[in-house]
Amino acid sequence: MEKKLRLVDLFDFYGKMLTDKQFEIMDLYCNCDLSLAEISENLSITRQAVHDAIKRSEKILERYESQLGLYERSQKRETDFMKIIRLIRNYQTSEDMTLLEQAMQIAEKQTGLSE
Secondary structure, three states: OHHHHHHHHHHHHHHHHOOHHHHHHHHHHHHOOOOHHHHHHHHOOOHHHHHHHHHHHHHHHHHHHHHHOHHHHHHHHHHHHHHHHHHHHHHHHHOOHHHHHHHHHHHHHHHOOOO
């Protein structure tokens, strides 16, 4: 399941870089959650052709990610953002200024800004 979710995310980031046919197959697989048999029926191609296209597209998407790293950076930002939210919430209940300072440090690191 985790592998499929990663594939869906990579498709969201890099899908437009695939060929039209690869994009169509991956869109049906990732966004419409169709099975290989359903995709093959819809596109009038063999189930094996669908399987091969998905595997080939997955390798391409992984290669784009290894070269560009957009998905990984996005995940890092999301993780840091959640840390900031947690620190701010903890600050609101404890009023511990170090928590607020930690949140600011994470935000500054992400944005490249400093006072």
